[in-house]
Amino acid sequence: MEWNKRARRESCDVSLLLMGVGFGLITASVLAIASVGLTLQFGVTNFVNFAYGEFLTIGAYLAYFFSAVANLNIWLSMLLAALLTAGISWLINRVVIQPFLKRKAPLLILLVVTIGLSLFLENGVQAIAGPSFQQYVTAPGAIVNIGPMIFTAQQLVIVGIAIVLMTVVHLLLKYTRIGKAMRSMSDDPDLARISGVPIQRVTDLAWLISGFLAGLAGVVLAINVTSFTPALGSQFLFIIFAAVIVGGIGRPYGAMLGALLIGLVTEVSAMYIDSAYKTVVAFAILVIVLLFRPQGIFTSRGRV
Amino acid sequence: MSSLVFYLLTVAIFFCIYSIYGWGLNLQFGLTGILNFTYITFVAIGAYFAGVAALQPGNGGIGGQYILGWHLPFPIPPIIGGIAAAILALLVGYVGLKRLRSDYLAIVTVSVGQIVWTLIGNITPLFNGWDGLAGVPQPFNSIFQLDFNHYQWIFLVICILFAVLGFWIIERLTHSPFGRVLRAIREDEDVAAALGKNVFRYKMMAFVIGSIYAGVGGALTIAYIGAFNPSGFTTMETFIIWAAMLVGGSGNNRGMILGAFIVPVLFNEGTRFLPSTPGNPLLAVSIRGMAIGLLLILAARYRPQGILPERKTIFRLDGLQQGGEVGGDRVVPQ
Numbered sequence: 001m002e003w004n005k006r007a008r009r010e011s012c013d014v015s016l017l018l019m020g021v022g023f024g025l026i027t028a029s030v031l032a033i034a035s036v037g038l039t040l041q042f043g044v045t046n047f048v049n050f051a052y053g054e055f056l057t058i059g060a061y062l063a064y065f066f067s068a069v070a071n072l073n074i075w076l077s078m079l080l081a082a083l084l085t086a087g088i089s090w091l092i093n094r095v096v097i098q099p100f101l102k103r104k105a106p107l108l109i110l111l112v113v114t115i116g117l118s119l120f121l122e123n124g125v126q127a128i129a130g131p132s133f134q135q136y137v138t139a140p141g142a143i144v145n146i147g148p149m150i151f152t153a154q155q156l157v158i159v160g161i162a163i164v165l166m167t168v169v170h171l172l173l174k175y176t177r178i179g180k181a182m183r184s185m186s187d188d189p190d191l192a193r194i195s196g197v198p199i200q201r202v203t204d205l206a207w208l209i210s211g212f213l214a215g216l217a218g219v220v221l222a223i224n225v226t227s228f229t230p231a232l233g234s235q236f237l238f239i240i241f242a243a244v245i246v247g248g249i250g251r252p253y254g255a256m257l258g259a260l261l262i263g264l265v266t267e268v269s270a271m272y273i274d275s276a277y278k279t280v281v282a283f284a285i286l287v288i289v290l291l292f293r294p295q296g297i298f299t300s301r302g303r304v
Numbered sequence: 305m306s307s308l309v310f311y312l313l314t315v316a317i318f319f320c321i322y323s324i325y326g327w328g329l330n331l332q333f334g335l336t337g338i339l340n341f342t343y344i345t346f347v348a349i350g351a352y353f354a355g356v357a358a359l360q361p362g363n364g365g366i367g368g369q370y371i372l373g374w375h376l377p378f379p380i381p382p383i384i385g386g387i388a389a390a391i392l393a394l395l396v397g398y399v400g401l402k403r404l405r406s407d408y409l410a411i412v413t414v415s416v417g418q419i420v421w422t423l424i425g426n427i428t429p430l431f432n433g434w435d436g437l438a439g440v441p442q443p444f445n446s447i448f449q450l451d452f453n454h455y456q457w458i459f460l461v462i463c464i465l466f467a468v469l470g471f472w473i474i475e476r477l478t479h480s481p482f483g484r485v486l487r488a489i490r491e492d493e494d495v496a497a498a499l500g501k502n503v504f505r506y507k508m509m510a511f512v513i514g515s516i517y518a519g520v521g522g523a524l525t526i527a528y529i530g531a532f533n534p535s536g537f538t539t540m541e542t543f544i545i546w547a548a549m550l551v552g553g554s555g556n557n558r559g560m561i562l563g564a565f566i567v568p569v570l571f572n573e574g575t576r577f578l579p580s581t582p583g584n585p586l587l588a589v590s591i592r593g594m595a596i597g598l599l600l601i602l603a604a605r606y607r608p609q610g611i612l613p614e615r616k617t618i619f620r621l622d623g624l625q626q627g628g629e630v631g632g633d634r635v636v637p638q
Contacts, residue, residue, distance in 0.1 A: 123597065
């Protein structure tokens with residue numbers, strides 16, 4: 001009798017854990033797309049873009065425009081929004097960032113510029129779209145049960161998108177010349193330059209890819225949290241930072257693993273403690289990694 | 305008292321407080337090159353601890369849930385606020401300043417800002433949660449028993465005293481051997497380390513002292529307004545101070561005074577009168593945020609040294625000192 005009760009409680013615990021793992025997989029998918037975008041751009045340009053969170057916000061709001069105002073399908077809206085965000089990201093690099101690089105502005109000034117940009121963009125979105133909550137008009141689709149894990153069809157699509165994108169990024173980095181050029185710039189920018197790598201074109205491409213992934217991540221994040229405000233991206237940014245730093249900053253594969261780790265740990269912890277403290281858990285991981293393995297837990301040597 | 309005098313007094317008080325904020329940030333960024341992207345969190349911690357040190361014990365009911373409640377007389381709460389901010393700075397600095405590139409500390413500060421904000425809002429027994437503290441006693445007014453209008457004069461005098469003391473200390477620090485090491489670290493960390501300076505220690509000291517300025521400034525703010533809640537420390541507030549520093553002249557404490565006048569006072573007060581639209585209640589706030597962001601970018605682009613640039617010492621063979629605005633980044637022993 002007593003044994004039965006305990007067994008039931010334990011099986012209950014396990015199913016709670018697995019439920020958390022299910023949620024974690026979805027969060028990890030969103031996070032992986034966003035983290036790889038940030039870390040790719042860092043690898044090539046060697047500075048952190050603090051306006052990256054706003055790229056997510058812009059993607060989410062563009063998709064809202066396409067789906068709610070122009071009545072397009074949500075996935076088509078997502079694709080259009082991601083392409084447009086890629087363009088905006090490219091433009092921002094050309095118009096705002098490049099003038100500073102040409103004058104060889106110090107890193108500190110560059111970081112101040114990206115944070116000024118983040119303030120400008122977030123308030124810009126808020127000025128245009130208003131501060132209130134928005135929501136896509138989509139059906140989450142059929143409920144799919146895999147053991148105790150519960151997914152909606154939409155969430156499974158998100159996981160699928162993440163897997164496809166990560167594979168594409170892997171193939172790009174590993175087998176194309178442009179991917180090799182990106183990795184070489186990440187390794188040693190000066191050596192890459194004197195070896196004839198077209199720095200400008202590779203940098204442009206890095207911002208395009210980074211913007212595309214950010215825009216797309218913004219849309220799937222907005223779908224996942226159901227309702228969003230112009231603070232969507234800036235509130236998510238430091239969770240992206242946590243994933244990127246856990247994996248070793250500038251390392252795309254590290255970012256994927258970091259996203260998986262942060263996604264799983266935060267969502268599983270939310271099964272046991274108040275979910276308002278999810279971000280605190282992500283922060284704790286960030287602090288522990290910075291204290292004990294600042295180069296990232298999945299790395300042994302220098303950067304990529 | 306006319307409303308104009310009242311308004312000018314308020315502006316003067318905030319001008320003093322923003323100068324104090326600015327000197328702290330200037331010590332961190334302008335002098336040492338530390339990126340603190342959540343300076344306002346240190347202000348908030350100072351304000352909260354000063355607040356609960358000055359308040360009567362909470363009754364535990366609505367509006368009365370907070371720690372301490374020591375009901376201490378005035379000069380003590382700002383000291384407690386300063387200490388609280390210093391302790392937070394020690395913790396943050398320990399994680400973010402050690403053997404890492406400068407962007408890591410920036411990332412840590414951004415994260416700490418979010419976390420402290422979430423924790424203070426959600427843990428009501430600390431500082432009364434999202435509602436925040438209210439009814440913090442005005443310094444010395446139990447003696448003077450003045451109404452709010454006349455009390456403004458007393459508070460202005462208190463603020464001026466704090467500002468003068470703050471300016472004196474920061475100028476002494478800036479021009480001391482300590483300040484010289486900080487400038488050397490800003491220009492080239494590796495060189496400073498090669499000369500035997502413990503870079504981490506110096507950076508930590510600059511970070512902590514700068515945060516004490518934030519904490520004391522926060523303590524004055526809560527003593528003046530009498531209330532404080534999480535909506536008072538948003539990212540935008542941090543960057544108003546940043547913009548003031550960049551516009552006024554980073555590395556120059558006098559420039560900081562100018563910046564504290566131009567940005568928070570003129571700029572913030574000026575955009576306050578933007579018309580409000582019924583469809584978008586926060587339109588004026590959003591436009592102000594865009595303007596602050598744009599100002600940061602433009603200041604960094606066209607005049608990163610600010611209106612009053614830092615005066616750099618130039619090496620001369622005859623041993624005489626010559627101050628002036630120079631293009632080079634040389635820092636030489638005097």
